[in-house]
Amino acid sequence: MRSLPPLEAPVDPVEALRRVGFLLERSRQHSRRVEAFRGAVGVVRDLGEGELAQRVEDGRLTELAGIGKSTAGVIEQAVRGDLPDYLARQQEEHGGPLVEGGEDYTAAIIGDCHLHSDWSDGGSPIEEMVLTAVELGQEWMVLTDHSPRLRIANGLSAARLTQQLDLLERINASVGDAFTLMSGIEVDILDDGTLDQSEEMLGRLDLVTASVHSKLRMAKGAMTRRMVAAVSNPRVNVLGHCTGRLVTGGRGTRPQSEFDARAVFEACAEHDVAVEINSRPERRDPPDELIELALEIGCLFAVDSDAHAPGQLEMKAYGAQRAERLGVPLERIVTTWDAERVREWARRA
Structure with a gap:
């Protein structure tokens, strides 16, 4: 990028x-x-x-x-x-650099596993997100609009997601071989660790990012079981903003959820699920010590923008700077891989 x-x-x-x-x-x-x-x-x-x-x-x-x-x-x-x-x-x-440091990692990141369009709570059409990604030198992105129960974010029902998949095919046909738009979803992790979309629909997608959006203050044991169940699901590829914290910004601050991080990251490593390094400045999720723990355990990572607008796609520079500073090897960051390798990795169900 x-x-x-x-x-x-x-x-x-x-x-x-x-x-x-x-x-x-x-x-x-x-x-x-x-x-x-x-x-x-x-x-x-x-x-x-x-x-x-x-x-x-x-x-x-x-x-x-x-x-x-x-x-x-x-x-x-x-x-x-x-x-x-x-x-x-x-x-x-x-127009200057967003952050000092991480330039080599930023340049190596050619994809994105987490972003939104105006089909859910993003601000721009899918086509504008794609055009901007191409201009930024990205090679691929996964569109991950929200799932149905997140009504505040206009989550996609199975019917609307089906319509979106048809549109994605047409957009891919129009951009040619220089860029790949993959189908995906940011699926809500429900209270019991199940996923907020049908098995049939999840099976039609290239990649699934799963995140907790509700009951973030759930008791530690219950939250651990919830997250372990989700990342153990063969349809899940990326664990999104795992602590749910907010450290700054217009929405105020929010403490991180409590869970047994070692148990969750060991499950991620066992099931080949990437731990997201969410690049949004208000999230910076996970915190440094949890990235270091996931690194020690052997997890893969996805440096993602969580963009809700075209101008936010470049926010991956924040995550790249953190990944470089904490010594995450580029080879373990799936957003540095080419599109075909990502598809093969994600196709494990």
């Missing part, structure tokens, strides 16, 4: 708006600001080139629904051949 180089004039207005949205997401700006620029992309794409130029000339851009003062300014300057001032400021303020 690489960082995007700064845009220079002349720049297409759609690309200018996309890059502003990306940089706002990358720097975790308010979602309403992001939505304004992402929404303006669709408005501009629906206009003919002649109509766009005429509206710029007449000063009538803001008459269009979804175009405000800031987005109109970006469009006007781009149409006139200039680098938009708003874009230039965002590139100056938020």
Whole structure:
């Protein structure tokens, strides 16, 4: 994975708006600001080139629904051949490296086992997530929208997941051989360790990331049994954000769940399940000492973005820096493997 180089004039207005949205997401700006620029992309794409130029000339851009003062300014300057001032400021303020260190590991990470689209609680269409991943130099990703019982995140029923699988086939056909979009799910681990999706549907997916999202304060023994049961399921490939902690951010903080980490990670190693290094800054999950324990036990790892927007795909740099600092061998990080190797590893049921 690489960082995007700064845009220079002349720049297409759609690309200018996309890059502003990306940089706002990358720097975790308010979602309403992001939505304004992402929404303006669709408005501009629906206009003919002649109509766009005429509206710029007449000063009538803001008459269009979804175009405000800031987005109109970006469009006007781009149409006139200039680098938009708003874009230039965002590139100056938020275009640098996300984190110091981990550059070699970041470059080696070519995939992602955990990300979301607007089919569940993500903010962008699948196609935009794929396009941005290609621009970042990724070779593959697994779409892992949420499972049904996580209603707050618009989890996918079996019927909606079936529809999504059909769309993924069409997207893969359109991108060709340079990129692979794999089918997946972030399946909720239920109280008894079973999975929140049918066996038949899980069997149709390339890869399954399983995570606990409810009753995070469950007693230690019960939580241990719950997680061990889940990672022992032959359909599970990755254990997502295992402690559930939040260390910063708009949602506040949350203590980590209590469980016998050695028992859980030994089960992961036994069943060839990767322990996720969740790269979101508000999670940083697992904490360092648990990564070191999983490393000692012999686990595989997946450095994932848990992206809910295109600009968050680059957050894997945070996880890569931690993995390098803690001495996790690149060979044990499945997100450095090529797509075919990942598919073969995940196809164990």
